[in-house]
Amino acid sequence: MLSELFTIGNLTIKNRLIAAPMAGISDLPFRSLCYKYGAGLAFSEMFLANSQIWHTEQSKQKLANSQELGIKAVQIIGSDPDEMAKTAILNMKSGAELIDINMGCPAKKVNKNLAGSALLQYPKLVERILMSVVQAVDVPVTLKIRTGWNKANKNCLEIAQIAQKCGIKAITIHGRTRECLFKGFAEYDSIRQIKQYISIPVIANGDIIDPEKAEEVFQYTKADAIMIGRGALGRPWIFEDIAFYLQYGKFKSEKSIDEIKTIVLLHLKALHQYYGEKKGLQIARKHVIWYTQNYAGSDHFRRLFSVIDNANQQFDALEAFFQEIKF
Structure with missing residues:
Protein backbone atom coordinates (compact mmCIF):
# COMPACT_ATOMS: atom_id res chain seq x y z
CA MET A 1 0.00 0.00 0.00
CA LEU A 2 2.77 2.45 0.92
CA SER A 3 4.54 1.54 -2.31
CA GLU A 4 1.75 3.16 -4.31
CA LEU A 5 2.27 6.49 -6.04
CA PHE A 6 0.60 9.58 -4.67
CA THR A 7 0.59 13.23 -5.61
CA ILE A 8 1.37 16.52 -3.91
CA GLY A 9 0.08 19.23 -6.19
CA ASN A 10 1.52 18.52 -9.62
CA LEU A 11 4.26 16.26 -8.26
CA THR A 12 4.09 12.47 -8.32
CA ILE A 13 5.77 10.84 -5.34
CA ASP A 27 21.79 17.37 4.27
CA LEU A 28 22.41 16.13 0.72
CA PRO A 29 24.53 13.08 1.73
CA PHE A 30 21.88 11.88 4.20
CA ARG A 31 18.96 12.57 1.86
CA SER A 32 20.74 10.69 -0.90
CA LEU A 33 21.01 7.61 1.30
CA CYS A 34 17.34 7.84 2.26
CA TYR A 35 16.38 8.04 -1.43
CA LYS A 36 18.69 5.16 -2.32
CA TYR A 37 17.15 2.98 0.36
CA GLY A 38 13.50 3.55 -0.38
CA ALA A 39 12.27 7.01 0.60
CA GLY A 40 9.85 8.48 -1.92
CA LEU A 41 10.59 12.03 -0.80
CA ALA A 42 13.21 13.58 1.47
CA PHE A 43 13.00 17.13 2.76
CA SER A 44 16.03 19.30 3.38
CA GLU A 45 16.74 20.74 6.80
CA MET A 46 15.32 24.13 7.77
CA PHE A 47 16.24 27.15 5.64
CA LEU A 48 15.91 30.34 7.69
CA ALA A 49 13.77 33.18 6.36
CA ASN A 50 16.48 35.72 7.11
CA SER A 51 18.02 37.38 4.07
CA GLN A 52 20.95 38.63 6.15
CA ILE A 53 22.45 35.13 6.30
CA TRP A 54 21.65 33.87 2.82
CA HIS A 55 25.20 34.62 1.67
CA THR A 56 26.72 32.20 4.21
CA GLU A 57 28.08 28.82 3.20
CA GLN A 58 25.68 27.13 5.61
CA SER A 59 22.66 28.67 3.89
CA LYS A 60 24.00 27.93 0.41
CA GLN A 61 24.37 24.25 1.33
CA LYS A 62 20.69 24.08 2.26
CA LEU A 63 19.50 25.27 -1.15
CA ALA A 64 18.23 22.74 -3.68
CA ASN A 65 21.10 20.80 -5.18
CA SER A 66 21.42 19.63 -8.78
CA GLN A 67 22.80 16.30 -7.48
CA GLU A 68 19.52 15.51 -5.68
CA LEU A 69 18.35 11.99 -6.54
CA GLY A 70 14.65 12.74 -6.18
CA ILE A 71 12.30 15.68 -5.94
CA LYS A 72 14.05 18.78 -4.62
CA ALA A 73 12.08 19.63 -1.47
CA VAL A 74 13.23 22.45 0.83
CA GLN A 75 11.77 23.34 4.21
CA ILE A 76 11.70 27.00 5.25
CA ILE A 77 11.14 28.52 8.68
CA GLY A 78 10.30 31.98 9.94
CA SER A 79 7.47 34.18 11.12
CA ASP A 80 7.33 37.22 8.82
CA PRO A 81 4.98 36.62 5.86
CA ASP A 82 6.99 38.77 3.44
CA GLU A 83 10.33 37.26 4.42
CA SER A 94 17.54 27.78 -6.96
CA GLY A 95 15.73 24.65 -8.14
CA ALA A 96 13.35 23.68 -5.34
CA GLU A 97 10.36 21.77 -6.73
CA LEU A 98 8.47 21.76 -3.44
CA ILE A 99 8.47 24.20 -0.50
CA ASP A 100 7.60 23.00 3.01
CA ILE A 101 6.77 25.44 5.81
CA ASN A 102 7.92 24.52 9.30
CA MET A 103 5.39 25.20 12.04
CA GLY A 104 6.36 22.20 14.10
CA CYS A 105 9.85 22.79 15.49
CA PRO A 106 9.65 22.90 19.32
CA PRO A 123 -3.98 31.16 13.57
CA LYS A 124 -4.40 34.56 11.88
CA LEU A 125 -0.65 34.92 11.45
CA VAL A 126 -0.49 31.32 10.23
CA GLU A 127 -3.03 32.20 7.56
CA ARG A 128 -1.07 35.29 6.48
CA ILE A 129 2.16 33.32 6.18
CA LEU A 130 0.57 30.49 4.23
CA MET A 131 -1.21 32.81 1.82
CA SER A 132 1.94 34.85 1.28
CA VAL A 133 4.10 31.82 0.45
CA VAL A 134 1.51 30.03 -1.70
CA GLN A 135 0.92 33.15 -3.79
CA ALA A 136 4.65 33.80 -4.19
CA VAL A 137 5.75 30.56 -5.85
CA ASP A 138 4.71 28.31 -8.72
CA VAL A 139 5.61 25.06 -6.96
CA PRO A 140 3.53 23.09 -4.44
CA VAL A 141 3.70 24.33 -0.85
CA THR A 142 3.25 21.95 2.10
CA LEU A 143 3.05 22.48 5.85
CA LYS A 144 4.42 20.62 8.88
CA ILE A 145 2.81 21.16 12.29
CA ARG A 146 2.32 19.65 15.72
CA THR A 147 -1.03 18.96 17.32
CA GLY A 148 -0.97 22.27 19.16
CA TRP A 149 0.96 24.44 21.61
CA ASN A 150 0.06 22.29 24.62
CA LYS A 151 -2.50 19.65 25.59
CA ALA A 152 -5.00 22.31 26.61
CA ASN A 153 -4.64 24.02 23.25
CA LYS A 154 -4.74 21.40 20.52
CA ASN A 155 -5.81 23.30 17.42
CA CYS A 156 -4.29 21.16 14.69
CA LEU A 157 -7.63 20.63 12.98
CA GLU A 158 -8.23 24.39 12.79
CA ILE A 159 -4.73 24.92 11.37
CA ALA A 160 -5.19 22.10 8.87
CA GLN A 161 -8.44 23.62 7.63
CA ILE A 162 -6.76 27.02 7.29
CA ALA A 163 -3.94 25.37 5.36
CA GLN A 164 -6.31 23.74 2.90
CA LYS A 165 -8.17 27.01 2.39
CA CYS A 166 -4.86 28.81 1.69
CA GLY A 167 -3.82 26.39 -1.04
CA ILE A 168 -1.41 24.18 0.90
CA LYS A 169 -1.04 20.92 -1.05
CA ALA A 170 -0.27 18.52 1.83
CA ILE A 171 0.10 18.67 5.59
CA THR A 172 2.33 16.69 7.95
CA ILE A 173 1.28 16.32 11.58
CA HIS A 174 3.66 15.24 14.33
CA GLY A 175 1.55 13.60 17.01
CA ARG A 176 2.80 15.72 19.90
CA THR A 177 2.21 19.24 21.14
CA ARG A 178 5.02 21.76 21.38
CA GLU A 179 4.96 21.34 25.17
CA CYS A 180 5.63 17.60 24.76
CA LEU A 181 8.87 18.22 22.84
CA PHE A 182 9.96 14.62 22.08
CA LYS A 183 8.92 13.19 25.44
CA GLY A 184 6.36 10.49 26.03
CA PHE A 185 4.60 8.90 23.11
CA ALA A 186 3.14 10.39 19.96
CA GLU A 187 -0.65 10.14 19.64
CA TYR A 188 -2.42 9.51 16.37
CA ASP A 189 -6.04 10.33 17.19
CA SER A 190 -5.48 13.94 16.09
CA ILE A 191 -4.02 12.83 12.77
CA ARG A 192 -6.90 10.41 12.22
CA GLN A 193 -9.39 13.21 12.90
CA ILE A 194 -7.70 15.64 10.51
CA LYS A 195 -7.75 13.03 7.76
CA GLN A 196 -11.54 12.84 8.12
CA TYR A 197 -12.05 16.58 7.72
CA ILE A 198 -9.72 17.71 4.93
CA SER A 199 -9.15 16.53 1.38
CA ILE A 200 -5.46 17.38 0.84
CA PRO A 201 -2.91 14.62 1.58
CA VAL A 202 -2.20 14.06 5.27
CA ILE A 203 1.20 12.76 6.35
CA ALA A 204 1.57 11.10 9.77
CA ASN A 205 4.74 11.65 11.80
CA GLY A 206 6.01 10.72 15.24
CA ASP A 207 7.63 7.62 16.80
CA ILE A 208 7.63 5.62 13.56
CA ILE A 209 10.81 3.67 14.17
CA ASP A 210 10.14 0.20 12.74
CA PRO A 211 7.98 -1.57 10.14
CA GLU A 212 5.34 -2.73 12.62
CA LYS A 213 4.80 0.80 13.90
CA ALA A 214 4.62 2.11 10.35
CA GLU A 215 1.84 -0.33 9.50
CA GLU A 216 -0.02 0.46 12.73
CA VAL A 217 0.10 4.23 12.15
CA PHE A 218 -0.83 3.97 8.51
CA GLN A 219 -3.79 1.71 9.17
CA TYR A 220 -5.09 3.62 12.18
CA THR A 221 -4.80 7.18 10.87
CA LYS A 222 -5.64 6.36 7.22
CA ALA A 223 -2.96 8.92 6.38
CA ASP A 224 -1.82 9.25 2.79
CA ALA A 225 1.83 8.84 3.76
CA ILE A 226 4.08 8.49 6.78
CA MET A 227 7.16 10.53 7.64
CA ILE A 228 10.16 9.03 9.41
CA GLY A 229 12.68 11.16 11.29
CA ARG A 230 14.66 9.75 14.20
CA GLY A 231 13.93 6.19 13.04
CA ALA A 232 16.28 6.76 10.10
CA LEU A 233 19.26 7.87 12.21
CA GLY A 234 21.95 5.24 11.81
CA ARG A 235 19.52 3.27 9.68
CA PRO A 236 18.69 5.11 6.45
CA TRP A 237 17.58 1.77 4.98
CA ILE A 238 14.52 1.78 7.28
CA PHE A 239 12.41 2.85 4.30
CA GLU A 240 13.06 -0.31 2.32
CA ASP A 241 12.57 -2.37 5.50
CA ILE A 242 9.12 -0.83 5.96
CA ALA A 243 8.18 -1.23 2.31
CA PHE A 244 9.19 -4.92 2.37
CA ASP A 258 29.72 -5.92 5.38
CA VAL A 264 28.71 3.88 6.56
CA LEU A 265 31.91 4.33 4.57
CA LEU A 266 29.97 5.73 1.59
CA HIS A 267 28.21 8.16 3.90
CA LEU A 268 31.54 9.18 5.43
CA LYS A 269 33.09 9.76 2.00
CA ALA A 270 30.09 11.82 0.87
CA LEU A 271 30.27 14.01 4.00
CA HIS A 272 33.97 14.72 3.48
CA GLN A 273 33.42 15.57 -0.18
CA TYR A 274 30.38 17.74 0.49
CA TYR A 275 31.67 19.75 3.45
CA GLY A 276 35.43 19.47 3.13
CA GLU A 277 37.57 17.52 5.55
CA LYS A 278 37.32 19.80 8.61
CA LYS A 279 33.54 20.12 8.78
CA GLY A 280 33.05 16.66 7.29
CA LEU A 281 34.99 15.16 10.19
CA GLN A 282 32.74 16.86 12.72
CA ILE A 283 29.46 15.92 11.08
CA ALA A 284 30.60 12.33 10.50
CA ARG A 285 31.05 11.82 14.25
CA LYS A 286 27.36 12.05 15.14
CA HIS A 287 26.32 9.79 12.27
CA VAL A 288 28.89 7.16 13.25
CA ILE A 289 27.54 7.25 16.82
CA TRP A 290 24.08 6.42 15.46
CA TYR A 291 25.38 3.71 13.12
CA ARG A 303 34.84 7.77 22.44
CA LEU A 304 37.97 7.20 20.39
CA PHE A 305 36.26 8.09 17.12
CA SER A 306 35.02 11.41 18.54
CA VAL A 307 38.57 12.76 18.84
CA ILE A 308 39.97 11.62 15.47
CA ASP A 309 40.95 14.71 13.47
CA ASN A 310 42.06 13.14 10.20
CA ALA A 311 39.82 11.84 7.41
CA GLU A 319 37.29 -0.52 8.93
CA ALA A 320 38.90 -1.90 12.09
CA PHE A 321 35.68 -1.60 14.10
CA PHE A 322 33.57 -3.50 11.59
CA GLN A 323 36.27 -6.13 11.16
CA GLU A 324 36.33 -6.67 14.92
CA ILE A 325 32.56 -7.02 15.40
CA LYS A 326 32.33 -9.33 12.38
CA PHE A 327 34.18 -12.06 14.18
Missing part, protein backbone atom coordinates in the same frame (compact mmCIF):
# COMPACT_ATOMS: atom_id res chain seq x y z
CA LYS A 14 7.06 7.33 -6.04
CA ASN A 15 5.83 5.92 -2.72
CA ARG A 16 4.30 6.97 0.59
CA LEU A 17 7.45 6.88 2.73
CA ILE A 18 8.95 10.28 3.46
CA ALA A 19 12.21 11.27 5.16
CA ALA A 20 11.66 14.09 7.65
CA PRO A 21 13.53 17.39 7.58
CA MET A 22 15.88 17.34 10.58
CA ALA A 23 18.08 20.27 11.53
CA GLY A 24 21.78 19.45 11.22
CA ILE A 25 21.01 16.03 9.73
CA SER A 26 18.98 16.18 6.51
CA MET A 84 8.87 33.76 4.15
CA ALA A 85 7.61 34.57 0.65
CA LYS A 86 11.03 35.92 -0.39
CA THR A 87 12.68 32.81 1.05
CA ALA A 88 10.34 30.56 -0.90
CA ILE A 89 11.08 32.48 -4.11
CA LEU A 90 14.84 32.23 -3.53
CA ASN A 91 14.61 28.48 -3.08
CA MET A 92 12.32 28.02 -6.08
CA LYS A 93 14.73 29.97 -8.29
CA ALA A 107 13.15 24.29 19.97
CA LYS A 108 13.25 27.25 22.37
CA LYS A 109 15.66 29.25 20.20
CA VAL A 110 13.19 28.91 17.32
CA ASN A 111 10.02 29.52 19.31
CA LYS A 112 11.35 32.66 21.01
CA ASN A 113 11.44 34.23 17.54
CA LEU A 114 7.79 33.24 17.05
CA ALA A 115 8.74 30.59 14.51
CA GLY A 116 8.18 26.85 14.33
CA SER A 117 5.45 25.50 16.60
CA ALA A 118 5.08 28.87 18.39
CA LEU A 119 3.03 30.00 15.40
CA LEU A 120 0.27 27.54 16.28
CA GLN A 121 -0.84 30.00 18.95
CA TYR A 122 -1.68 32.58 16.28
CA TYR A 245 7.20 -5.59 5.55
CA LEU A 246 4.07 -3.95 4.22
CA GLN A 247 4.28 -5.80 0.92
CA TYR A 248 5.13 -9.27 2.18
CA GLY A 249 3.98 -9.26 5.81
CA LYS A 250 7.36 -10.27 7.15
CA PHE A 251 10.62 -8.61 8.06
CA LYS A 252 13.34 -8.08 5.51
CA SER A 253 16.58 -9.89 6.29
CA GLU A 254 18.91 -7.84 8.45
CA LYS A 255 21.79 -6.26 6.58
CA SER A 256 25.11 -8.01 7.02
CA ILE A 257 28.02 -6.33 8.77
CA GLU A 259 26.65 -4.24 3.91
CA ILE A 260 26.38 -1.83 6.82
CA LYS A 261 30.10 -1.09 6.65
CA THR A 262 29.76 -0.21 2.97
CA ILE A 263 26.89 2.18 3.69
CA THR A 292 27.34 1.94 15.86
CA GLN A 293 25.32 2.52 19.04
CA ASN A 294 23.59 -0.86 19.08
CA TYR A 295 26.72 -2.98 18.89
CA ALA A 296 27.95 -4.52 22.13
CA GLY A 297 31.10 -2.90 23.45
CA SER A 298 30.96 0.02 21.02
CA ASP A 299 31.13 2.74 23.70
CA HIS A 300 34.92 2.69 23.75
CA PHE A 301 35.10 2.91 19.96
CA ARG A 302 32.78 5.92 19.86
CA ASN A 312 41.91 8.79 6.58
CA GLN A 313 42.06 7.85 10.24
CA GLN A 314 38.26 7.95 10.43
CA PHE A 315 38.06 5.46 7.57
CA ASP A 316 40.74 3.23 9.11
CA ALA A 317 39.02 3.27 12.50
CA LEU A 318 35.70 2.23 10.98
Whole structure:
Protein backbone atom coordinates (compact mmCIF):
# COMPACT_ATOMS: atom_id res chain seq x y z
CA MET A 1 0.00 0.00 0.00
CA LEU A 2 2.77 2.45 0.92
CA SER A 3 4.54 1.54 -2.31
CA GLU A 4 1.75 3.16 -4.31
CA LEU A 5 2.27 6.49 -6.04
CA PHE A 6 0.60 9.58 -4.67
CA THR A 7 0.59 13.23 -5.61
CA ILE A 8 1.37 16.52 -3.91
CA GLY A 9 0.08 19.23 -6.19
CA ASN A 10 1.52 18.52 -9.62
CA LEU A 11 4.26 16.26 -8.26
CA THR A 12 4.09 12.47 -8.32
CA ILE A 13 5.77 10.84 -5.34
CA LYS A 14 7.06 7.33 -6.04
CA ASN A 15 5.83 5.92 -2.72
CA ARG A 16 4.30 6.97 0.59
CA LEU A 17 7.45 6.88 2.73
CA ILE A 18 8.95 10.28 3.46
CA ALA A 19 12.21 11.27 5.16
CA ALA A 20 11.66 14.09 7.65
CA PRO A 21 13.53 17.39 7.58
CA MET A 22 15.88 17.34 10.58
CA ALA A 23 18.08 20.27 11.53
CA GLY A 24 21.78 19.45 11.22
CA ILE A 25 21.01 16.03 9.73
CA SER A 26 18.98 16.18 6.51
CA ASP A 27 21.79 17.37 4.27
CA LEU A 28 22.41 16.13 0.72
CA PRO A 29 24.53 13.08 1.73
CA PHE A 30 21.88 11.88 4.20
CA ARG A 31 18.96 12.57 1.86
CA SER A 32 20.74 10.69 -0.90
CA LEU A 33 21.01 7.61 1.30
CA CYS A 34 17.34 7.84 2.26
CA TYR A 35 16.38 8.04 -1.43
CA LYS A 36 18.69 5.16 -2.32
CA TYR A 37 17.15 2.98 0.36
CA GLY A 38 13.50 3.55 -0.38
CA ALA A 39 12.27 7.01 0.60
CA GLY A 40 9.85 8.48 -1.92
CA LEU A 41 10.59 12.03 -0.80
CA ALA A 42 13.21 13.58 1.47
CA PHE A 43 13.00 17.13 2.76
CA SER A 44 16.03 19.30 3.38
CA GLU A 45 16.74 20.74 6.80
CA MET A 46 15.32 24.13 7.77
CA PHE A 47 16.24 27.15 5.64
CA LEU A 48 15.91 30.34 7.69
CA ALA A 49 13.77 33.18 6.36
CA ASN A 50 16.48 35.72 7.11
CA SER A 51 18.02 37.38 4.07
CA GLN A 52 20.95 38.63 6.15
CA ILE A 53 22.45 35.13 6.30
CA TRP A 54 21.65 33.87 2.82
CA HIS A 55 25.20 34.62 1.67
CA THR A 56 26.72 32.20 4.21
CA GLU A 57 28.08 28.82 3.20
CA GLN A 58 25.68 27.13 5.61
CA SER A 59 22.66 28.67 3.89
CA LYS A 60 24.00 27.93 0.41
CA GLN A 61 24.37 24.25 1.33
CA LYS A 62 20.69 24.08 2.26
CA LEU A 63 19.50 25.27 -1.15
CA ALA A 64 18.23 22.74 -3.68
CA ASN A 65 21.10 20.80 -5.18
CA SER A 66 21.42 19.63 -8.78
CA GLN A 67 22.80 16.30 -7.48
CA GLU A 68 19.52 15.51 -5.68
CA LEU A 69 18.35 11.99 -6.54
CA GLY A 70 14.65 12.74 -6.18
CA ILE A 71 12.30 15.68 -5.94
CA LYS A 72 14.05 18.78 -4.62
CA ALA A 73 12.08 19.63 -1.47
CA VAL A 74 13.23 22.45 0.83
CA GLN A 75 11.77 23.34 4.21
CA ILE A 76 11.70 27.00 5.25
CA ILE A 77 11.14 28.52 8.68
CA GLY A 78 10.30 31.98 9.94
CA SER A 79 7.47 34.18 11.12
CA ASP A 80 7.33 37.22 8.82
CA PRO A 81 4.98 36.62 5.86
CA ASP A 82 6.99 38.77 3.44
CA GLU A 83 10.33 37.26 4.42
CA MET A 84 8.87 33.76 4.15
CA ALA A 85 7.61 34.57 0.65
CA LYS A 86 11.03 35.92 -0.39
CA THR A 87 12.68 32.81 1.05
CA ALA A 88 10.34 30.56 -0.90
CA ILE A 89 11.08 32.48 -4.11
CA LEU A 90 14.84 32.23 -3.53
CA ASN A 91 14.61 28.48 -3.08
CA MET A 92 12.32 28.02 -6.08
CA LYS A 93 14.73 29.97 -8.29
CA SER A 94 17.54 27.78 -6.96
CA GLY A 95 15.73 24.65 -8.14
CA ALA A 96 13.35 23.68 -5.34
CA GLU A 97 10.36 21.77 -6.73
CA LEU A 98 8.47 21.76 -3.44
CA ILE A 99 8.47 24.20 -0.50
CA ASP A 100 7.60 23.00 3.01
CA ILE A 101 6.77 25.44 5.81
CA ASN A 102 7.92 24.52 9.30
CA MET A 103 5.39 25.20 12.04
CA GLY A 104 6.36 22.20 14.10
CA CYS A 105 9.85 22.79 15.49
CA PRO A 106 9.65 22.90 19.32
CA ALA A 107 13.15 24.29 19.97
CA LYS A 108 13.25 27.25 22.37
CA LYS A 109 15.66 29.25 20.20
CA VAL A 110 13.19 28.91 17.32
CA ASN A 111 10.02 29.52 19.31
CA LYS A 112 11.35 32.66 21.01
CA ASN A 113 11.44 34.23 17.54
CA LEU A 114 7.79 33.24 17.05
CA ALA A 115 8.74 30.59 14.51
CA GLY A 116 8.18 26.85 14.33
CA SER A 117 5.45 25.50 16.60
CA ALA A 118 5.08 28.87 18.39
CA LEU A 119 3.03 30.00 15.40
CA LEU A 120 0.27 27.54 16.28
CA GLN A 121 -0.84 30.00 18.95
CA TYR A 122 -1.68 32.58 16.28
CA PRO A 123 -3.98 31.16 13.57
CA LYS A 124 -4.40 34.56 11.88
CA LEU A 125 -0.65 34.92 11.45
CA VAL A 126 -0.49 31.32 10.23
CA GLU A 127 -3.03 32.20 7.56
CA ARG A 128 -1.07 35.29 6.48
CA ILE A 129 2.16 33.32 6.18
CA LEU A 130 0.57 30.49 4.23
CA MET A 131 -1.21 32.81 1.82
CA SER A 132 1.94 34.85 1.28
CA VAL A 133 4.10 31.82 0.45
CA VAL A 134 1.51 30.03 -1.70
CA GLN A 135 0.92 33.15 -3.79
CA ALA A 136 4.65 33.80 -4.19
CA VAL A 137 5.75 30.56 -5.85
CA ASP A 138 4.71 28.31 -8.72
CA VAL A 139 5.61 25.06 -6.96
CA PRO A 140 3.53 23.09 -4.44
CA VAL A 141 3.70 24.33 -0.85
CA THR A 142 3.25 21.95 2.10
CA LEU A 143 3.05 22.48 5.85
CA LYS A 144 4.42 20.62 8.88
CA ILE A 145 2.81 21.16 12.29
CA ARG A 146 2.32 19.65 15.72
CA THR A 147 -1.03 18.96 17.32
CA GLY A 148 -0.97 22.27 19.16
CA TRP A 149 0.96 24.44 21.61
CA ASN A 150 0.06 22.29 24.62
CA LYS A 151 -2.50 19.65 25.59
CA ALA A 152 -5.00 22.31 26.61
CA ASN A 153 -4.64 24.02 23.25
CA LYS A 154 -4.74 21.40 20.52
CA ASN A 155 -5.81 23.30 17.42
CA CYS A 156 -4.29 21.16 14.69
CA LEU A 157 -7.63 20.63 12.98
CA GLU A 158 -8.23 24.39 12.79
CA ILE A 159 -4.73 24.92 11.37
CA ALA A 160 -5.19 22.10 8.87
CA GLN A 161 -8.44 23.62 7.63
CA ILE A 162 -6.76 27.02 7.29
CA ALA A 163 -3.94 25.37 5.36
CA GLN A 164 -6.31 23.74 2.90
CA LYS A 165 -8.17 27.01 2.39
CA CYS A 166 -4.86 28.81 1.69
CA GLY A 167 -3.82 26.39 -1.04
CA ILE A 168 -1.41 24.18 0.90
CA LYS A 169 -1.04 20.92 -1.05
CA ALA A 170 -0.27 18.52 1.83
CA ILE A 171 0.10 18.67 5.59
CA THR A 172 2.33 16.69 7.95
CA ILE A 173 1.28 16.32 11.58
CA HIS A 174 3.66 15.24 14.33
CA GLY A 175 1.55 13.60 17.01
CA ARG A 176 2.80 15.72 19.90
CA THR A 177 2.21 19.24 21.14
CA ARG A 178 5.02 21.76 21.38
CA GLU A 179 4.96 21.34 25.17
CA CYS A 180 5.63 17.60 24.76
CA LEU A 181 8.87 18.22 22.84
CA PHE A 182 9.96 14.62 22.08
CA LYS A 183 8.92 13.19 25.44
CA GLY A 184 6.36 10.49 26.03
CA PHE A 185 4.60 8.90 23.11
CA ALA A 186 3.14 10.39 19.96
CA GLU A 187 -0.65 10.14 19.64
CA TYR A 188 -2.42 9.51 16.37
CA ASP A 189 -6.04 10.33 17.19
CA SER A 190 -5.48 13.94 16.09
CA ILE A 191 -4.02 12.83 12.77
CA ARG A 192 -6.90 10.41 12.22
CA GLN A 193 -9.39 13.21 12.90
CA ILE A 194 -7.70 15.64 10.51
CA LYS A 195 -7.75 13.03 7.76
CA GLN A 196 -11.54 12.84 8.12
CA TYR A 197 -12.05 16.58 7.72
CA ILE A 198 -9.72 17.71 4.93
CA SER A 199 -9.15 16.53 1.38
CA ILE A 200 -5.46 17.38 0.84
CA PRO A 201 -2.91 14.62 1.58
CA VAL A 202 -2.20 14.06 5.27
CA ILE A 203 1.20 12.76 6.35
CA ALA A 204 1.57 11.10 9.77
CA ASN A 205 4.74 11.65 11.80
CA GLY A 206 6.01 10.72 15.24
CA ASP A 207 7.63 7.62 16.80
CA ILE A 208 7.63 5.62 13.56
CA ILE A 209 10.81 3.67 14.17
CA ASP A 210 10.14 0.20 12.74
CA PRO A 211 7.98 -1.57 10.14
CA GLU A 212 5.34 -2.73 12.62
CA LYS A 213 4.80 0.80 13.90
CA ALA A 214 4.62 2.11 10.35
CA GLU A 215 1.84 -0.33 9.50
CA GLU A 216 -0.02 0.46 12.73
CA VAL A 217 0.10 4.23 12.15
CA PHE A 218 -0.83 3.97 8.51
CA GLN A 219 -3.79 1.71 9.17
CA TYR A 220 -5.09 3.62 12.18
CA THR A 221 -4.80 7.18 10.87
CA LYS A 222 -5.64 6.36 7.22
CA ALA A 223 -2.96 8.92 6.38
CA ASP A 224 -1.82 9.25 2.79
CA ALA A 225 1.83 8.84 3.76
CA ILE A 226 4.08 8.49 6.78
CA MET A 227 7.16 10.53 7.64
CA ILE A 228 10.16 9.03 9.41
CA GLY A 229 12.68 11.16 11.29
CA ARG A 230 14.66 9.75 14.20
CA GLY A 231 13.93 6.19 13.04
CA ALA A 232 16.28 6.76 10.10
CA LEU A 233 19.26 7.87 12.21
CA GLY A 234 21.95 5.24 11.81
CA ARG A 235 19.52 3.27 9.68
CA PRO A 236 18.69 5.11 6.45
CA TRP A 237 17.58 1.77 4.98
CA ILE A 238 14.52 1.78 7.28
CA PHE A 239 12.41 2.85 4.30
CA GLU A 240 13.06 -0.31 2.32
CA ASP A 241 12.57 -2.37 5.50
CA ILE A 242 9.12 -0.83 5.96
CA ALA A 243 8.18 -1.23 2.31
CA PHE A 244 9.19 -4.92 2.37
CA TYR A 245 7.20 -5.59 5.55
CA LEU A 246 4.07 -3.95 4.22
CA GLN A 247 4.28 -5.80 0.92
CA TYR A 248 5.13 -9.27 2.18
CA GLY A 249 3.98 -9.26 5.81
CA LYS A 250 7.36 -10.27 7.15
CA PHE A 251 10.62 -8.61 8.06
CA LYS A 252 13.34 -8.08 5.51
CA SER A 253 16.58 -9.89 6.29
CA GLU A 254 18.91 -7.84 8.45
CA LYS A 255 21.79 -6.26 6.58
CA SER A 256 25.11 -8.01 7.02
CA ILE A 257 28.02 -6.33 8.77
CA ASP A 258 29.72 -5.92 5.38
CA GLU A 259 26.65 -4.24 3.91
CA ILE A 260 26.38 -1.83 6.82
CA LYS A 261 30.10 -1.09 6.65
CA THR A 262 29.76 -0.21 2.97
CA ILE A 263 26.89 2.18 3.69
CA VAL A 264 28.71 3.88 6.56
CA LEU A 265 31.91 4.33 4.57
CA LEU A 266 29.97 5.73 1.59
CA HIS A 267 28.21 8.16 3.90
CA LEU A 268 31.54 9.18 5.43
CA LYS A 269 33.09 9.76 2.00
CA ALA A 270 30.09 11.82 0.87
CA LEU A 271 30.27 14.01 4.00
CA HIS A 272 33.97 14.72 3.48
CA GLN A 273 33.42 15.57 -0.18
CA TYR A 274 30.38 17.74 0.49
CA TYR A 275 31.67 19.75 3.45
CA GLY A 276 35.43 19.47 3.13
CA GLU A 277 37.57 17.52 5.55
CA LYS A 278 37.32 19.80 8.61
CA LYS A 279 33.54 20.12 8.78
CA GLY A 280 33.05 16.66 7.29
CA LEU A 281 34.99 15.16 10.19
CA GLN A 282 32.74 16.86 12.72
CA ILE A 283 29.46 15.92 11.08
CA ALA A 284 30.60 12.33 10.50
CA ARG A 285 31.05 11.82 14.25
CA LYS A 286 27.36 12.05 15.14
CA HIS A 287 26.32 9.79 12.27
CA VAL A 288 28.89 7.16 13.25
CA ILE A 289 27.54 7.25 16.82
CA TRP A 290 24.08 6.42 15.46
CA TYR A 291 25.38 3.71 13.12
CA THR A 292 27.34 1.94 15.86
CA GLN A 293 25.32 2.52 19.04
CA ASN A 294 23.59 -0.86 19.08
CA TYR A 295 26.72 -2.98 18.89
CA ALA A 296 27.95 -4.52 22.13
CA GLY A 297 31.10 -2.90 23.45
CA SER A 298 30.96 0.02 21.02
CA ASP A 299 31.13 2.74 23.70
CA HIS A 300 34.92 2.69 23.75
CA PHE A 301 35.10 2.91 19.96
CA ARG A 302 32.78 5.92 19.86
CA ARG A 303 34.84 7.77 22.44
CA LEU A 304 37.97 7.20 20.39
CA PHE A 305 36.26 8.09 17.12
CA SER A 306 35.02 11.41 18.54
CA VAL A 307 38.57 12.76 18.84
CA ILE A 308 39.97 11.62 15.47
CA ASP A 309 40.95 14.71 13.47
CA ASN A 310 42.06 13.14 10.20
CA ALA A 311 39.82 11.84 7.41
CA ASN A 312 41.91 8.79 6.58
CA GLN A 313 42.06 7.85 10.24
CA GLN A 314 38.26 7.95 10.43
CA PHE A 315 38.06 5.46 7.57
CA ASP A 316 40.74 3.23 9.11
CA ALA A 317 39.02 3.27 12.50
CA LEU A 318 35.70 2.23 10.98
CA GLU A 319 37.29 -0.52 8.93
CA ALA A 320 38.90 -1.90 12.09
CA PHE A 321 35.68 -1.60 14.10
CA PHE A 322 33.57 -3.50 11.59
CA GLN A 323 36.27 -6.13 11.16
CA GLU A 324 36.33 -6.67 14.92
CA ILE A 325 32.56 -7.02 15.40
CA LYS A 326 32.33 -9.33 12.38
CA PHE A 327 34.18 -12.06 14.18
